Amino acid sequence: MQTSRKVGSSSIKAYVLLTGVLCLFIGPLIWMLSTMLKTKTETYRFPPTVIPEEITFDAFQRLFTVQPLMWKWIGNSVLIAVAVAVGTVISSSIAAYGFARFENRYKNALFLVVLTTLMIPASVMIIPSFVLFVKLNWINTWAPLIVPAWLGGAYYIFLFRQFFMSIPLELDEATFLDGGGRWTVFQKIIMPLSKPVIITVLIFSFVYAWLDFLGPFLYLKSNELFTLSVGLQLLIGQTGQDFPALAAGAFISILPIAVIYFFAQRYIVEGVVLTGSKG
Amino acid sequence: MNRLGKFEDAKFFLFILPWMIGFTVFFLIPFVTAVYYAFTDARIPGAADLNFVGLDNFTALFNDRIFGKAILNTLFFVFVGVPVVTCGMLLLAMLLNADVKGIALFRTFYYLPTLVPIVATVIIWRLVFNSEFGILNAILGTFGIAKISWLGEAWSIKPVIVLLQVWISGSGVLIFLAALKGVPKHLYEAAEIDGAGKLRRFFSVTLPMISPAILFVLVIQTMYNFQMFTEALLLAEGGPNYASYTYVYDIYKTAFTELKYGMAMAQSMILFAMILVVTLALLKSSNRFVYYEGEKRG
Numbered sequence: 001m002q003t004s005r006k007v008g009s010s011s012i013k014a015y016v017l018l019t020g021v022l023c024l025f026i027g028p029l030i031w032m033l034s035t036m037l038k039t040k041t042e043t044y045r046f047p048p049t050v051i052p053e054e055i056t057f058d059a060f061q062r063l064f065t066v067q068p069l070m071w072k073w074i075g076n077s078v079l080i081a082v083a084v085a086v087g088t089v090i091s092s093s094i095a096a097y098g099f100a101r102f103e104n105r106y107k108n109a110l111f112l113v114v115l116t117t118l119m120i121p122a123s124v125m126i127i128p129s130f131v132l133f134v135k136l137n138w139i140n141t142w143a144p145l146i147v148p149a150w151l152g153g154a155y156y157i158f159l160f161r162q163f164f165m166s167i168p169l170e171l172d173e174a175t176f177l178d179g180g181g182r183w184t185v186f187q188k189i190i191m192p193l194s195k196p197v198i199i200t201v202l203i204f205s206f207v208y209a210w211l212d213f214l215g216p217f218l219y220l221k222s223n224e225l226f227t228l229s230v231g232l233q234l235l236i237g238q239t240g241q242d243f244p245a246l247a248a249g250a251f252i253s254i255l256p257i258a259v260i261y262f263f264a265q266r267y268i269v270e271g272v273v274l275t276g277s278k279g
Numbered sequence: 280m281n282r283l284g285k286f287e288d289a290k291f292f293l294f295i296l297p298w299m300i301g302f303t304v305f306f307l308i309p310f311v312t313a314v315y316y317a318f319t320d321a322r323i324p325g326a327a328d329l330n331f332v333g334l335d336n337f338t339a340l341f342n343d344r345i346f347g348k349a350i351l352n353t354l355f356f357v358f359v360g361v362p363v364v365t366c367g368m369l370l371l372a373m374l375l376n377a378d379v380k381g382i383a384l385f386r387t388f389y390y391l392p393t394l395v396p397i398v399a400t401v402i403i404w405r406l407v408f409n410s411e412f413g414i415l416n417a418i419l420g421t422f423g424i425a426k427i428s429w430l431g432e433a434w435s436i437k438p439v440i441v442l443l444q445v446w447i448s449g450s451g452v453l454i455f456l457a458a459l460k461g462v463p464k465h466l467y468e469a470a471e472i473d474g475a476g477k478l479r480r481f482f483s484v485t486l487p488m489i490s491p492a493i494l495f496v497l498v499i500q501t502m503y504n505f506q507m508f509t510e511a512l513l514l515a516e517g518g519p520n521y522a523s524y525t526y527v528y529d530i531y532k533t534a535f536t537e538l539k540y541g542m543a544m545a546q547s548m549i550l551f552a553m554i555l556v557v558t559l560a561l562l563k564s565s566n567r568f569v570y571y572e573g574e575k576r577g
Binding site: 107230 | 288407543
């Protein structure tokens with residue numbers, strides 16, 4: 001907040017505060033790692049140990065033995081998240097091109113509808129959507145989780161449109177003069193120039209599909225179809241007192257997101273901040 | 280645009296067709312059906328033998344004592360939870376706005392809990408807050424505080440859930456952080472020259488300058504907390520003694536346990552109306568506290 005970098009005592013104060021509060025935020029995650037590496041008996045000890053006396057990976061073995069479907073659930077989660085991410089990028093970018101580049105009297109009104117759906121609380125739609133999926137015979141399939149993503153997401157249409165509008169119109173016009181049509185422009189000009197926003201949307205929609213709990217929880221009934229999140233929820237009931245195994249399960253569900261985050265932090269931060277900057 | 284031909288409008292609709300189908304099938308149709316169902320006694324989704332019951336669903340709700348409790352619990356999360364979480368986000372953002380070396384690394388780790396899947400979050404919180412073997416009671420024990428059953432007491436479950444919300448509030452923190460960075464430095468310098476202290480600078484410069492971000496976060500968080508459900512379900516199953524039984528939890532129970540779909544739709548409509556009213560009130564009152572640069576103040 002000052003013109004020069006803070007030096008001396010105020011800088012030290014900032015570090016002390018930052019580290020102290022960071023411990024509170026990272027503490028629970030460290031406790032998870034610590035629990036995961038302990039033996040079952042060590043977790044029942046009081047006072048508890050933070051650094052395990054004997055580091056063991058037995059928890060993972062127990063986890064996969066108690067619940068042989070673990071691998072299946074991990075695979076299901078990956079498949080669904082990939083299908084959602086790919087579908088979101090394709091459908092939302094196509095719709096966004098329509099909203100970004102055409103001039104007609106319907107465009108603005110329809111885009112307002114897109115923005116309005118963003119403001120509708122999701123839980124108002126839980127029961128109505130469930131009834132719809134029952135009628136479509138989609139309960140206990142992945143269709144309710146994947147198909148909507150292939151038909152455009154309001155927030156992602158908004159993101160794509162913002163980006164497309166920053167691409168100079170002259171590029172479109174040059175293509176039209178060369179005899180190219182709208183689809184050529186979209187495919188050959190707009191999309192190749194939109195790599196940053198494509199990556200943002202890919203990552204964002206993948207992460208949100210992975211984090212989704214309520215959808216799979218409501219729509220999936222047979223264990224073989226579960227995602228990792230819903231499977232873990234089942235596991236809490238099955239092996240609630242095996243703390244290391246539960247911690248190991250939590251760790252596995254965090255791992256892919258954490259890896260993506262550490263490699264592509266910029267895109268995630270951008271996507272979040274963009275939601276706040278339209279106001 | 281004439282040279283593009285006369286099918287321009289048709290092409291426009293072709294491009295937005297995916298969204299049009301998605302909007303109609305997954306939004307418009309369910310929504311309209313829901314409004315219709317809300318006035319019926321439907322018990323199975325898609326049932327043919329349903330009767331039109333007028334406002335019965337709505338009047339029945341207000342005679343239900345558990346429903347009243349669910350509303351009160353939800354209002355706690357809205358009127359206590361939202362301010363606490365928003366203040367937490369702002370304090371964290373100010374902390375992470377410190378101009379020191381290595382701050383980027385701190386920001387990275389502060390955001391991490393936000394990306395933890397909710398079931399994993401709940402597992403972690405059960406480990407930390409476990410009354411017998413949890414680390415929290417162990418730490419408190421060294422100060423001579425007796426073991427507390429954090430997830431098993433009616434008085435503590437709501438604060439614990441709000442605390443969980445602060446733990447995963449990274450997205451709001453990022454939005455505040457971006458807003459804080461957008462405050463022009465010369466304003467602070469001018470205020471400092473005028474002799475304004477730290478506190479004065481915060482209230483007279485920082486707060487007004489980031490007020491649009493505050494409004495945005497308040498609106499999003501209010502909408503979210505009105506819909507509080509997953510955390511309450513996974514952490515405490517609505518208990519103990521209905522202390523975390525929220526409005527959306529009640530909708531869930533009505534539909535999936537009692538199989539009263541008509542009733543559940545009526546509840547969904549009321550929820551929609553409540554969120555709409557509170558959000559509009561918030562937006563309406565915002566012109567008193569939100570400052571947009573370049574705007575004339577009347």
